[in-house]
Amino acid sequence: MDNKGYISKKKKGSSLYEELHEEALEILQKFSGSVWTDYNEHDPGVTLLENISYAITELAHKTSLPIQDLLQSSKGTVLQSGDNGLFVASDILTTNPVTFNDYRKIWIDQIPNVKNVWVYPIDDYEKELNNIKGLLHVFVEKYEYHVDPTQEATENKQIIDEVQDLYNSHRNLCESLYAVEVYKPLTLSVDLRITLLDLVDGEEILANILHRINDYLAPEVSYYSLRKLQEENIPTHTIFNGPHLVNGFIKDEDLKNPLDVIEVSEIIKIISKIPGVVNINDFCLNYVDPTTKEQHIIKERLQVPKNTTARVRFPLSNEKLIFENSGVSFQPDLKETKKQLAFIQALDASKFKAASNSLNNIAIPQGTMQDIGYHYPIRKQFPEIYGIGDRGIGHGATPLRQAQVKQLQAYLLPFDQLIINFLSQLCNIYTLYDVHNNEDASYFTNILPDTNDLLDLIAPPSSTYTPDQVKAYWEKKTNDLNAFFDNHSLERLNKVSDQLLSRYSEAFQTYTLLKINKSSYGDAMSSKRFEKQLLAAKQELIKEYASISYNRSKSFNYKNISIHPEEDKKQAIPGIFRKIAILMGVNDFKIKSLIKNISESGIRIHPQTLDIDFIVREIDIHTPEENIGIVEIEDIVVNEEIEENLFHTMHYVGDEDTLLNSVLKYGIIPDNYTIKKDPNKKERYYISHQRNDNKSNIVHIAKSREKATKVIEKSINYLIDVSQKSEGFFVVEHVLLLPSYFGDYFGFEIDFSLLNPELEIVCSHADLTPFVKRDETITNLIEALLAKEAQFNIVSANGVYQLEIGATNGDVFAISKTSFESKEALQKIIEGFKNEVNHTEKEDIEAITKCHVFYGDHAIDEHFFSFRLSFVMPKWPVRFQNENFQKVFENTIYEQIPIHIGSSSYWLDYKTMYLFETYYFKWLELLQHPDADEDKMYQAYQLIKLLQKLDNNEA
Incomplete structure (x- = not known):
């Protein structure tokens, strides 16, 4: 924009006020041109038009204020995250850990002395094997390792406990933690001879070498501030994608895999890039084998042992650390080197944790408090000659003039009230969008600011109200009118x-x-x-x-x-x-008993001769005053055994299996109730209830028709309340039903007839083993078969013959479940089996292998535990009995749960739900007691058996 050195004059007609004024004049001329020709400024009609246009301009100005000003002024205080469903980035864009990297970030961020963490699934998801999926194995690398074994073991246990606790607090659906292991240190020492530039500090060079080698062997994870990431033009949703961290942000690309191979050539490259290093004459790494105690020299490369982290220790001696400078050889001072290394590490640590105290969130835009609701009445904007302002008219005005003033004030009053209502709506914009607000109003009103000057206009005719009563009357009138138009709030x-x-x-x-x-x-x-x-x-x-x-x-x-x-x-x-x-x-x-809700609701279900009485004791209207024998009125028959109770309870009768469902479903329908008067007794009315089988029974006796009507109404509301409080569901994660992964509960079965129908032989595990050992056994068995190294042995037991498949070292992998009457028959199967394996792929054998978990003698297919959920719902609440509701519920489950998780839905009656809850809550309690394995397995198996019966419609 050119700087002209002056403020440009506003063009005529460019303001909203002028636009409104001109448009209104055009309308007036169109509709009243034949009777009104004077539209000049001195005309009272034009004056009125100008003031209304000005008032509307003020409304438009307030409406166009920044949204943060409107919301903050409407709320009256500073805006917070969550107001009107608006959340700050750290609340709405972050997520509980989902990926392995997410888990790594929270462990690194929140557990002291944890330098890095790696997470691996126990099973390769790409395998055809149907074993348990969703078990995670965690490995931890520490910053510092202690020399004292006791101190090291104590800290390792603490870290493992913290990793487990943090995982359980953030655990994903259908996943579980298999084990946590802390990497052991592989301590390396350095031998070197290096030529340096003149005037270079050898101790500083050595400190840099040690620091950079360790950073290569085990790099530290960096933290970033929000500002730093924004400077890199990383999108906001990417920055906040992941769990909320304490110390800033961690990039996924910084979470590298552990070092598998140490390349000495790579370390030499790193050292050569240090300023001041001229030439590396000699360099090697040494380590002592922790098992054999033998010293090894690494000249080229070293395969890092499994579950081990390599690091260079600070030299104990400078004997093999030689620096050359201007033809002079010297050995560095280790005390000075240690100081230099501490300084470098402190600088590096401050870089890694620089984001810890940073402002790592996007602040809510703060608005300016505005007096949005203020309105200066239109009548006060008129020239004083009109007499409708604060000064009024002179005492000598004629009655006609006084009446005209009142008439003009009354004419302007609706305009001011409309404006006040509009501003009230604007003042309540926060309330309108406030999700914590329980009011039903969607339109808002307010009283006029000059009500005290208009009392004689707004008072009811011929009233003797005080000023306060008049204002209360007017406020009620405006509120009632507002409510009339707000009937669809x-x-x-x-x-x-x-x-x-x-x-x-x-x-x-x-x-x-x-x-x-x-x-x-x-x-x-x-x-x-x-x-x-x-x-x-x-x-x-x-x-x-x-x-x-x-x-x-x-x-x-x-x-x-x-x-x-x-x-x-x-x-x-x-x-x-x-x-x-x-x-x-x-x-x-909540996780709560739905059966307990029924038992504590005042409802009793108890057996009777043929039917069941469903008794509601919470609807007491009156108490019985007398006992009456058997009553027969036309088709009404009341048994004297329950007649007295009928005065203060509701007795619903039905079949035992369906009583609760039918009473809740049909007991809430008003048309199912009929009130009949006893013709022989003055104060006796019978309430009959029609059941779903079109039969009726007397459910209550009242002393008047009014009380009978009230009882019906109260019963219906009560049953609706019981029904709604019974709504809920349970979710069972199948993976949590597993026994200890380290116990001998896991086995397998291979049906070779699925490869070829002529191979009528099924083999199973030789022994139950822990989970990982079982998987290793299957892998070794399949590899031995494909490599033609498997040993086939025929063994006899109880007069029959079985096949043992083993390894060359004598270990037995599997034994046939199928028995044969002769060696020859079994030998024929073996020969056919060997021929079949020659053109069989690894995936084919994995596909016919079934993995099992054993609860005593009961084998459960492990497919049952892999990424599976079971939703258990009560069938008796009124909505839950509706088939369309059940379909919508199941569709909602399908839409909401992660796509890799399968789910089943079960709708249980009262009896089955009672059985389910008995096992479920006991099992849930035992989950918190790690030493109760046997009891936990028993309760878990009862749940599994019940869910399997529900699958087969047997429950």
Whole structure:
């Protein structure tokens, strides 16, 4: 823009005020041109138009204020993360660890003396073998290793415990930690002869050499500040992608794999690049074998032993450290070298941790507090000659003039009220989008700022109200009028919530849920009540979205889970399960007993002669005053054994297996109740209830029709409440049902007939072993078969013959489950088997191998445990009985859970749920006790057996 040295004059007609004024004049001329020809500024109509245009201009100005000004002024305080569903980057873009690198970052960031961590799956996911997937093996590299074995062992145990605790706090669904191991140090020493430049400090050079060699052998992970990453033009969503860290940000590319081979040539290159080094005359690394205690010299390369980290120790002697400078040879001073090395390491450490105290978040834009709701009344903007301002008109004004003044004030009053209402709406923009707000209002109003000057205009006719009563009357009138126009507030607030959810590409199946609600509850629950519940669910998802999104793939910390939710109001629920519960309208979702909810609700189910009585004791309306014998009124028959109870309880009768379901489903329908009067007794009314089998029974006796009606209404509301409180679900991660990975519980079975039907032989493990040992046995067996090195031995037992497959060293891999009556028959199978293996691939044998976990004598296919979830739901809540709801629920589960995880859904009746909960809560409690392996295995197997029966529709 050119700097002209002066402020340009505003063009005429370029302001909003002028646009409004001109447009209004055009409209006036169009509609009243034949009767009104004077549109000059002195005309009162034009004056009125000017003031209204000015007032509207002020509204437009306030509306166009920056959004942070509007929100902060509306809230009245500084904006926080989560307000109106707006979250800061560190809350909404970060996530609980998902990848192996994510886990590595939190361990490196939060555990002292952990330099690096590596995570590996126990099994190669690309194998055809159907063994357990999702088990992780963790290896830890430390900064410092202690010379004292006791001190080293103590610290290693502490680190392992911290790694396990941190993992359990961030564990992903259907995954588990197999083991944690701390790398052992391989200590190297350096021998060297180097030529240096003149005036170079040899001690500083040696310190640099030691530091850079160790950085090559075991590089330290760097931290970055937000500003540094932004300077590198890394997108914000990439910077914050991953877990929230304490010390800044770690790049994925900095998380390198452990060094497998030490190349001396690479180290020489590193040393040669140090300023001051002229020539490397001689260099080698030495180490002492920890097993044989023999010293080895590394001249070219060294394969780093498994689970070992190599590092150069500080020299104990300078005997083999020779520097040459100007033809003079000298040995460095080790004390001075140690000081120089400490200084270099301190500088390097400060670089790595430089981000720890940085501002690593994007701040919320802070607004300026504005008096948005202030309005200077239009009548006060008129010239004093009009007499409608603060000074009024003269005392000598005629009654007609006084009346005209009042008339003009009354004419302007609606304009001011409309403006005040508009500003009130603007002042409540934060409230309108506030997901913590429980009010139903979507329109807002306010009182006029000059109400005290208008009391005679707004007071009710012929009233003797005081000024305060007049203002209260006017406020009530405006609020009532506002409520009249705000009669669709729930619909609008739901649309507001939908708009907020759309920021995260989230949506509720509103129409479907409304239809399901209508078909489930009928007239027992109004659409308005359900819309309010739906709005509350949407708001819950919005305000919890940062936490739900962060913990979406995170699972329970089963080492620290409360099984008494009434004592733990903040039970940690995985984000994915909280989200499913909210999307399906399940309130207050926790791990809690659903059976206990029924048993404590006042409902009793007890056996009777043929039927079952379903008794609700929470609807006491009155108490019985007399005992009456058997009553027969036309088709009404009441047994005297329960007649007295019928005065203060509700007795629903039905079949034992379906009573709870049918009472909740049909007991909430008002049309199923009928009130009949006893013609022989004055104060006796019978309430009959029609069941789903079109049969009726007397459920209650009241002393008046009004009380009978009240009992029905209270019963329906009570049953709805019981039904909604019974809504919930359980989730079982199959991997957690496994026994100890290090116990002898794992075996396998290979059916060779699947390769060739003529090979009618099935082989299984020779012995049950720990998990990894079993996998190694299978691998060795397959490799021996393919390499034609397997040994086939025929053994006899109980008059029959079996095949043993072993290794050349005598180890037995497997033994045939199939028995043969003669050696010849078995030998024929062996020959055919050898021929078949000649053209069989490794993947083919893996595919016919079944891996099993053994619970005593019971074998469970390991496919059952790999990335599998089971959702268990009660079948008795009213909505949960609806088949369409069940389909929507299962579809929601399918849409929300990670794609690599398979799930099954089960809808249990009361009896089966009672059995499930008995095993489930006992097992959940035992998960927190590592020494209770046998009891835990028993409860786990009961759950497995129940889930398998449900799969086969046997439960």
